[in-house]
Amino acid sequence: MTTNLVPDHVPPEMVRDFSLFTSPGMSPTPNGDPHAAVACAHDGPPIFYSPYNTQDGRGTWVITRAADQRKVLQDTETFSSHRSIFSSVLGETWPTIPLELDPPAHGVFRSLLSPLLSPKRVRVLEPAVRERAVTLIDSIAASGTSCDVMKEFAFPFTVSIFLRFLGLPDHRLDTFVGWAKDLLHGDGVKRPVAARTIVTFIDELATNRRKEPVDDLMTFIVQAQVEGRRLTDEEIRGIGVLVFVAGLDTVAAAIGFDLAYLARNLKDQELLRSEPDRIALAAEELLRAYPPIQLIRVATKDIDFEGAPIRKGDYVSCATMIANRDPAEFGCPNTIDLAREDNRHAAFGYGPHRCLGSHLARREIIIGLEEWLARIPAFRIKKGTAPITCGGHVFGIENLILDWS
């Protein structure tokens, strides 16, 4: 059991030795399966208290049932999103936008941004997404019969789509991949340095676009108006940073876990290769099985929630990886069935903050799988190597060396 202090109002019988950061299988683990490991949350009570369950080492209530999570995520008056996860790395408190705003401000910014990520807009972006996937995979196929998917495909792919979205050329790709890696996986020294570099970059880009507008996201943001006024520098930064962080690790992790699954399940791999029409449905099941994010809310008032005495200021965790293994929601939740229908999974969250990038994310994942399966013959995990997985705030896969010799 961790030694973190449990608040006095938490009944000792509601405390469980469970953490997305420190439970078995959560630290970097060769051939790990952190999603299967956290499914054990369903062996106990539906709500419990974990004394250590955030990046900065705080305790949270853990809501295990999908239906209860939906109640929390819908009730933004009682459960706030204001947390400053990114800026706190820099010792600051500005929110990423719209993620860390509550209504009514949240709705104002969400309405501003949602047309940029609408299905229609994603259809316009799609040829560029596919071209990027094809270029990367063709180059991998031409250079041998093995590669590290995370390094050579998943990260460059997602970062280059972010660049395209911001209207930046691909020649800065390696620099951005480096920043992203340091930010997401760096130590206590590298993370703040990367965070500061990204903030400075976003601030400078905003200044440039104000001076010389072009047809891209940042120009749109600096010219936009909310409630009859221009956005402040802090709001522009909050949006720019979120778009960078939101679509990066999440899509890369999804592609990594999906290809790792297919490398270990050759029948499913062959089925999707020979019948690519199945990929869209399969991608939903893989999003259910391998969702990357834990959502955290902060209680704004005391409330007794389904038997849990939640007090003002308590953190409440709605982990999508736990909701997606809820036996009350999914038949045989620990079985991966690529033909599963009616898949109401929680990977993109729920309620007012439901992922704005879900259309883009889905298309990136599906296009990534389609082009990979069309260009790379039967692949497995390379002998003598082991993908390293990790739990935490965003579940991830550090390396995935595939072989098709």
Ligand code: HEM
């Ligand atoms: C597989 C990939 C992805 C997953 C699993 C994912 C998941 C999520 C989840 C669970 C939330 C809700 C967070 C909360 O309620 O606290 C969210 C919010 C958000 N996501 Fe994604 N996301 C993905 C990719 C993307 C991409 C590619 C973008 C866009 C470039 C994006 C943009 C956003 C934005 C802007 C929000 C904030 C929405 C709001 O607060 O109203 N996401 N995402």
